[in-house]
Structure formats: C-alpha cells, structure tokens
Amino acid sequence: MPALAQKKPKLDVVYVPTPQALVDRMLELGGVKASDYVIDLGCGDGRMIVTAASRYGARGYGVDIDPERIAEANANAKSAGVADKVRFKVANLFGESLAKADVMTMYLLTEINLKLRPKILKEMKPGARVVSHAFAMGEWEPDTHEVVAGKDVYLWYVPAAVQGAWTFQGEQDMKVQLTQQYQVVAGKGAVDGRPATISGKLQGTDLMLNVEVDGKRQELRGRVEGKTIKGIGGNWQARLS
Numbered sequence: 747m748p749a750l751a752q753k754k755p756k757l758d759v760v761y762v763p764t765p766q767a768l769v770d771r772m773l774e775l776g777g778v779k780a781s782d783y784v785i786d787l788g789c790g791d792g793r794m795i796v797t798a799a800s801r802y803g804a805r806g807y808g809v810d811i812d813p814e815r816i817a818e819a820n821a822n823a824k825s826a827g828v829a830d831k832v833r834f835k836v837a838n839l840f841g842e843s844l845a846k847a848d849v850m851t852m853y854l855l856t857e858i859n860l861k862l863r864p865k866i867l868k869e870m871k872p873g874a875r876v877v878s879h880a881f882a883m884g885e886w887e888p889d890t891h892e893v894v895a896g897k898d899v900y901l902w903y904v905p906a907a908v909q910g911a912w913t914f915q916g917e918q919d920m921k922v923q924l925t926q927q928y929q930v931v932a933g934k935g936a937v938d939g940r941p942a943t944i945s946g947k948l949q950g951t952d953l954m955l956n957v958e959v960d961g962k963r964q965e966l967r968g969r970v971e972g973k974t975i976k977g978i979g980g981n982w983q984a985r986l987s
C-alpha cells in the first residue's frame with residue numbers, strides 16, 4: 747500500500763445513489779421551497795441538496811463520512827451553479843444538529859432511522875418534513891407512503907407537542923387531557939360538565955380533533971403555536987396549563 751494512501755472511512759451504510767426521478771419526487775413530497783433549508787444525512791454525491799438548490803432555490807447542507815463523496819458533491823454543486831447555496835462537510839451523520847432543517851432527506855437503513863428518531867423529534871421544528879428513501883421509522887407511522895419506480899418513499903411531518911391539560915375558550919368551552927403517540931392524539935375531558943372523548947391527529951402543527959359528547963361527534967381544526975392552539979374556521983383558542 748502506498749505510504750500516503752488514505753484510510754477508507756468505516757461506513758454505516760454503503761454508497762448507493764438515489765435515482766434522479768426519486769430525488770425529484772422526494773423533494774416534491776417534502777414540499778421544498780426557496781425559503782427552505784434542506785439537510786441530507788449521508789449525502790453521497792450531493793444530488794439531493796444540489797437538486798433542491800437548482801430546482802427550488804433552497805439552501806442546503808449535506809454530510810457524508812466519505813471524503814470522496816464530499817469532493818464529488820462539491821464538484822456537482824459547482825457545475826450546477828449552486829455552490830453559493832449549499833455546503834457539504836465530511837462528518838459522521840450522528841453528530842449533526844437537525845434544528846435548522848425545514849426538510850431532511852435520508853437514504854440510510856431502518857436501524858439508523860430508528861437511532862435518529864428521538865433526535866428528529868427533539869431537534870427538528872414542528873411542521874418540518876422528513877423524507878426517506880426505502881426505509882421507514884418503526885412505530886412512527888409515515889404521514890404518506892408512495893411507491894415510486896418500484897421504491898418506497900416515506901414522508902413524516904414532525905408533530906407539534908400537545909400532550910397535557912388544555913383549556914378551550916370561545917366557541918368551545920372545554921377542558922381536556924390529551925395524550926400523544928407521535929402524530930396520533932387521544933384524550934378525555936369535559937364540555938359544559940358533560941364527559942367528552944377525544945381522538946385526533948397532527949400533521950406538523952395542524953391539529954384535527956374529534957370530540958364526542960353524548961354520542962355526538964364534532965370535528966375541530968386548529969393550529970398549534972407552542973402552548974396555544976388557535977381554532978381554524980372557528981372562533982376559539984386553547985391554552986396549555
């Protein structure tokens with residue numbers, strides 16, 4: 747071996763690039779727009795980030811543990827004329843902060859997605875999107891699953907946190923205790939002193955609740971803004987106590 751030969755990095759996933767048609771669909775599913783910051787963990791030759799920048803004008807960041815891939819990614823960004831919008835770094839994907847990402851793309855493995863899951867839920871903004879090629883995320887069900895050219899593509903919206911005791915005021919006067927398992931919401935409470943059962947779903951910060959009182963169902967839609975939920979199409983607000 748030549749004295750200066752570079753030591754090959756230890757890969758957690760081998761390099762297999764995502765076909766361009768899938769890259770295009772993944773970015774479309776993720777709803778990428780010009781104001782977005784897109785992260786690709788294990789970015790390979792940078793195609794996801796370069797496409798996000800050249801097609802949508804988004805800014806992007808890719809990391810890969812293999813310096814050869816990062817050299818390719820930088821060359822691809824330069825020839826696509828988007829070097830000013832993107833950044834690539836040789837790094838281990840487990841050490842990266844995800845806080846800035848509006849959209850994160852991945853083509854890794856189920857076991858790696860599962861390791862990343864708590865970090866995604868903790869660090870990413872409510873409403874941010876995660877798009878994965880081929881691999882899912884266990885009991886965190888995707889919000890959308892498509893088969894594109896024979897390959898699975900999954901999309902998740904990072905759900906807002908709604909677990910706790912909420913007091914609704916306005917058109918809706920009720921107190922409810924909500925529990926949450928990823929985007930699935932359930933709860934119990936009272937409307938005007940009558941017992942209520944609640945089921946619901948989050949899509950990022952958009953909350954849909956079914957409230958059942960005395961066998962009658964009512965659907966409420968709202969937007970979660972931290973410790974407040976603001977009614978959509980109805981004059982009500984809820985506050986977390």
Ligand SMILES: C[S@@+](CC[C@H](N)C(=O)[O-])C[C@H]1O[C@@H](n2cnc3c(N)ncnc32)[C@H](O)[C@@H]1O
Pocket residue numbers: 756757758759760761762763764786787788789790791792793794809810811812815837838839840852853854879
């Ligand atoms: C299946 S490829 C996906 C490439 C690209 N995201 C795409 O979709 O075309 C996985 C990539 O992850 C990189 N990788 C493997 N282990 C890594 C780690 N621990 N940290 C960062 N990158 C890693 C590999 O070098 C490879 O480029």
